[in-house]
Amino acid sequence: EVQLVESGGGLVQPGGSLRLSCAASGFTFSTYWMDWVRQAPGKGLEWVANIKQDGSEKYYVDSVKGRFTISRDNAKNSLYLQMNSLRAEDTAVYYCARGLLGAASHWGQGILVTVSS
């Protein structure tokens, strides 16, 4: 069974940092692009970033460029999102997704990040 389990969320002050992790199981992690998608309270889905199978290509939405870094460890079947200089508008549920635009797209259950003083 495919499983994606996010962790590392919580409450952080504006300007602070958090590192989200996504533990993957039930599939060959190293063969898929991986994505982070977020959803602010009561709002729609917003794509954040994605990373190629070998980590050689990474793409980000403009609003997080220079602040967020996506990475992966294929040996540990894990995806990460390092979030720095957090702002109130980064408050959202963050989802890890396998191959968002592919035929085998699968999402984790999500993790809440709250940026507030």
Next chain:
Amino acid sequence: QSVLTQPPSASGTPGQRVTISCSGSSSNIGGNTVNWYHQLPGTAPKLLIYSNNQRPSGVPDRFSGSKSGTSASLAISGLQSEDESDYYCATWDGSLNVVVFGGGTKLTVL
């Protein structure tokens, strides 16, 4: 303001057919395939349609997708109460080098 435009809401009665549109441009829908997702309140989105019109295993054939030019559509026939959900379209934008989502459509079964 989303790059892809969806109606914020749609509705129908049980048994009816409803369609949800997703409008984009040549740099996104016009040049790439479209996926559709549905999301029940408080849960993670799930893949409904991929590559414009393909259903993953387990998705009923009441759901169908299509694409023409810079627009895509999701059709749901034989509407059921459990189809009440939020629906999102998504694709790659080759000019922006980002994944773009529609703003989402809340479907109500009357």
